[in-house]
Amino acid sequence: MTRKPTNLIYGVDEKPPLATTLLLGLQHIFILSIAFIFPVVIVKEIGASPEDAQNLICMAMLATGFSTALQAFNKGPVGSGYLCPLLNGPAFVPASLLAGKAGGLALIFGMTAIAGVFEALFSQVVSRMRKFFPPEVTGTVVLMVGVEVIPIAVPKFFGVDSIHTSIQALPFFVALITLAVTAGFNVWGKGKMRLYSLLIGMVTGYAVSFATGILTIDQARLIFDSASFQIPEIGKFGMSFSAVMLVPFLVAALSSALKTMGDLTTCQKINNADWKRIEMRSIGRGMLACGAGNIASGLLGALGQSVSSSNIGLSIATGATSRQIGYAAGGILMLLAFFPKLAAIFVIMPTPVMGASLIFTVCFMIMAGIQIIMSRMIDSRKTFVVGLSIIFGLSYDALPGLYAGVDPMLRPMLSSSLAVATICAVLLNVFFRLGISQKMEFEIDPAADTSEKIFQVMEKQGGIWGARRDVIMNCIAAMNELLDAAPFLGLMGKKISMSVQFDEFNLDARAVYEGKPFEIPVAMPRIDFMHDEKASALSLAAFTMSRYVDRMSFSERDGKTELHMHFEH
Amino acid sequence: MSKMEIIHRLIEDIPVIIVSGKIDAVSSKDLGNALAGLIDENKRFLVVDMEKVEYLSSSGLRVLMASLNKLKNMDGDLLLAALQPFVKDVFSLTGANRFFSIYPNHDEAIKNIKK
Structure with missing residues (x-):
């Protein structure tokens, strides 16, 4: 059972009232709808008709609605169980453009379905690959998922496009008011006001846009001109396949899968106050849901989809992560496909x-x-994994065209700042893991060493292992208690051999010294005994040590005692 | 690496001992001597400001408890101020927090003595 963080109003397992659930679902759809721009871009690029674009948007609503609801399922083999909506994301745009130009919409849909099958297969082996995705890698991916949206968001915020290359006052004014209202309600709004902060900000933005003429009457007329009810044409364009398109689509599926891993890691973290490490089972089920979503996209006639980081950002901001909102958002999206108005x-x-x-x-x-990233101790190896990945990831947006000369087969792997950073982080992590021993040994001389030596050795090694700071600190404190106890165990002038072994789940420290085991008191020594150092120091050290460890035991051999201290990681 | 340091201050006639660094088996002896010196001068109320204490071992804890016990026997008290998260954990893990009055800063502790 996970512990709900205090900043959440509705946690993943909670059921908000129906009206609240529907409104929160609608709020998520506002964010998802921003991605409807991608079908329009693809259609324009490959020379298809506006009607085709409308059909693509319709199918996007059906396909992403289906997979958003599927992703929220927490029973059965498919679905991560989290509120993690999906959209026709940018991950598939470069591959879809290639396929669209080569074989039209049918080829895009056929290859999207193939990518979905690949993602589904990948989801079955991902649980065995955890060591490739430690927190510094997944944290970097999550960070870059946010960074990747910046080049899309900032021009829109300042009113900059291919015609207007500097800040435009009116669009900037509308954006500023929208952001100020959203952030204001999020920071100072109480209860429901915080839940709906984005919805309130967007409605304000629509109103100010209309008042200032950014939203024109002609645009608004589209609402009245659209049909009230219409059955979408499913699979209108059919599917075709091409072996040449396999690599770009498999790479898109892989980068989408890694993004899913980063986003679902965030979902795990924001829903569990005691989050320690990535839990691969729900990641695998979540990836399977994405794969199923992409197969559905191909069959229905929609673009490839991946999880939406912006919506996870919205859940954090509003404090509402209930999976019921995922069902609501998915259901409303599918219904919208039938109501063009x-x-x-x-x-x-x-x-x-x-x-x-x-x-x-x-x-x-x-x-x-x-x-x-910061949930683990950071040493120079991890500094390079994180730093280099972010630097090269950002280089994609900072220096457009930098990766243009790369072989076309590999280009999808370098098709966005996120893809570049993800590949860097995964490869650098593998590279820097070379030569890291999971066991470390050192000696303590109780007559000459102070706690400083234990701190120095263990903090450095904890950083190399990427261990949790609190667990390493408990281990240091327990070892220091042995140092405190040393004068009363007759260990002055003798050496204590320490060995520490680490894996992702366990930290085990063994101290070998000449002498006998000591008694571990079940209660703290009495306060009125504390003035007598000889009477109280050993028992207080032993008692304190027992409070830091998860388990401890003694064994004796050849006049030596081995103290085994176990810490769960 | 931070060695333990002790600064003595007298605030509103209350001795305040400001400790920084790590209190371990070696450095706790200095803390013990500093507290014992003040108790020998018949100071009944002492405040230990631990804002800059990064680590406290059982030796340090024992010194604080022994001093507290002496002061209680003199109808006095040893008040602790500004415990950092790890040090606070030492007190709660061992249950030593039930013996001490702990304040967010030394001003609050002094105010309480003056009540």
Whole structure:
């Protein structure tokens, strides 16, 4: 059973009232709808018709609605059980453009389904690959998931596009008001006001956009001109396949799978106050849900989908992570595909409102990534894993065209700042793990050494192992208690041999010394005995030591005692 | 690496001992001597400011408890102030927190003595 963090209003297992659940689901759809721009971009690039774009958006609603609800399932083999909505994300855009230009929409959908099958297969082996994804790797991925949205969000926030290359006052004004209202309600709003902060900010943004003419009457008319009810044309374009397109789509699926891992890691962390490490079972089930979502996308006729980091940012911001909201968001999305009039409200979202909403959610993603990275002790190896990955990831956006000369087969692997950073982090982690011993030995001389030596040795080794700071600190404290007890065990002038062994789940320290085991008191020695050092020091040290360890035991051989201290990690 | 340091201050006639660094088997002797010196001068109320204490071993804990016991026998008290998370954990893990009055800072501790 996990412990709900105090900042959450509705935790993952909680059921908010129905009206609240629906409103929160709707709020998530506002964020998801920003991604409806990608089908429009693809259609424009490959020269398909606006009607095709409308059909693609319709299918996107059906496919992402299905997988958002599926992702929230916590029973059965599919679904992570978290509120982790999916969208037709940028991960599949480069591969879809290639396929679209080569074989039209049918090839995009066929290859998307193949990518889904690959993702589903990958989900079955991912649980055995945990060592490749320690917190510094997953934290960097989560951080970069937020960073990746910046080049999309910031131009929209400032009103910058291919025509207007400097800040435009009016769109900036609308974006600023939207962000100020959203952030204001999030910081100072109580209860429901915080829950709906983004919805309130976006509605304000729509109103100010309309008042200032950014949202025109012509655009608003789209709502009235759209049909009230329409049955979507499923699988209208069919599917085709091409072996040449396999690599770009498999790479897109892999980067989407890694993004899923980063996002679901964030979901695990924000829903558990005692989060320690990545839990691979729910990641595998979540990846399977993404794979099923992509197979559905291919069959229905929608673009490839991946989890939406911005929506996770929204859950953190509002303190509502209930999976019921996932069911609601998924259900409403699927319904919207049948009601074009309602769907049009999202389609006409003013650009500055998109920019402000994305920036708001990105803040929370970046912080979540930093928190995951810092949950472990950081040494120079991890500094390079994190630092180099972020630097090369950012280089993609800072120096456009830098990776343009890369072999076309490999280009999808370097198709975004997130992809570059993820590949760097995974490879650097493997590289820097070389030569790390999981066992370490040292000696303590109770007559000459102080606690400083134990601190120095263990803090350095804890950083190399990437262990949790609190567990290493408990181990240091327990070892120091042996040093405190040494004069009363007759160990002055003798050496204590220490050996420490680490794996991701256990930290075991063994101290071997010449002498006998000592008694571990079940209670603290009486306070009125404390003035007598001889009478109280050993028992207080032993008692204190027993409080730091999860388990301890003694064994004797050849006049030597081995004290075994176990710490769960 | 931080060696333990002790600074004596007298605030509103109450001796305040400001400790910094790590209190272990070796350095706890200095802390014990500092507290014993003040108790020998018949100071009944002492405040130990631990804002800058990074680590406390059982030797340090024993010294604090022994001094507290002496002061209680003199109708006095030893008040602790500004415990950092790890040091606070030492008191709660061992149950020693039930013996001490612990305050967020030394001003609060002094105010309480003056009541």
